[in-house]
């Protein structure tokens with residue numbers, strides 16, 4: 474029977490949750506020695522969204538998931554798996570994916586993934602394979618983060634970058650392949666450039682060390698991303714059987730607008746390619762940034778159904794993942 478079913482996988486719907494609270498650079502500069510001009514020119518960020526206390530990861534992830542399901546016209550009961558990417562879940566022993574599944578009213582298998590800023594593309598890669606293998610008919614993939622919980626708001630190296638939000642896709646069976654093979658990997662030997670300091674174990678032994686917060690050697694992360702990620706993006710196109718000339722929309726992880734520009738230059742993407750710039754008003758939302766950015770491009774009509782979009786996530790670990798999708 475299953476031999477007659479389509480074996481392709483496609484993105485069927487996209488959803489987003491953006492906390493209403495807008496935090497501009499002036500507000501950030503009340504806590505760090507910086508300026509609106511420095512932040513805009515070095516990162517491309519003019520404002521970002523911060524979640525209020527009651528905007529938990531659960532609220533944001535479920536909001537984005539509900540939007541993606543509605544956009545896809547898929548009932549939660551039709552899901553075969555819920556995958557949620559996050560690196561900021563404060564309750565990992567009751568995994569976020571299971572909480573989201575329960576909030577959606579379903580008891581399907583649910584798995585939380587931590588691949589930091591590449592987490593959404595990791596989830597999408599797994600979802601594609603689950604659908605193509607016939608393990609699940611529909612898979613929900615969510616990226617959700619409250620990075621403000623693990624940011625030192627007095628640290629001028631990180632306070633202006635990180636933010637909160639969630640984005641989601643529904644992936645399902647399709648006649649035509651709409652999600653290309655994922656190209657992914659890790660580079661743990663270089664992982665010390667980004668992490669929590671102190672880590673939770675050290676903090677527990679000695680609370681005087683202060684609460685764990687993100688510590689980043691920004692310049693080294695920047696160099697790694699700008700130099701290595703174009704090769705990964707190119708490999709994702711090759712794996713999907715397309716060339717860079719076939720790409721209509723480029724949606725890299727929204728880490729820094731200058732990293733995006735460096736990748737566009739290295740890949741020699743023509744001016745006709747629509748390049749995601751959600752970081753300007755969303756900041757860096759780690760695993761949520763790619764679905765949030767695509768959601769905005771679709772809403773604004775800059776990415777249209779049938780467009781070919783190249784996605785690439787990269788971040789702490791270090792980890793990376795990329796694939797080509799067809800915009801629903």
Ligand code: UT7
Pocket residue numbers: 505506507508511512515516590629630633634667689690691692693694695698727728729732757759787788789
């Ligand atoms: O999500 C995935 C992981 N994260 C990333 O991909 C982020 C990657 N890195 C970056 O985006 C950039 O490295 C930053 C935006 C974080 C920093 O930009 P940068 O151009 O790499 O700045 P820098 O750290 O090299 O610092 C340049 C100068 C330094 O001054 P001197 O030594 O040139 O006099 C810093 O002290 O800017 C100074 N600086 C600041 N000035 C004003 C550093 N932070 C600030 C600040 N405001 N907030």
